[in-house]
Amino acid sequence: MLRESGRLTFQRLQQRLARRGTGAVEAARQWPAHYVVFNLLHASTDLTSSPYARRRAALEALFANH
Structure with missing residues (x-):
């Protein structure tokens, strides 16, 4: 998960993993x-x-091809 600064953020990944259902879909769009x-x-x-x-x-x- 990247911040606006381009750095990785483990906290956002944890927040995203904790969500279920529509909250998970929204978190995937947001982060x-x-x-x-x-x-x-x-x-x-x-x-x-x-x-x-x-x-x-x-x-x-x-x-190489990506």
Whole structure:
């Protein structure tokens, strides 16, 4: 969840997760969530034992067309 300043806010995410029904729909409109990936541990193969450079390359390749 991002603030107007562009920083992440865990508090807004918690507020959104606590809502149900129409309140959840309104919260989703008001505070859209974004999935942020920092590492790739499994794609078509287990990468957990791979060096960071290989995991990073696999992550970049996964999102190259987006």
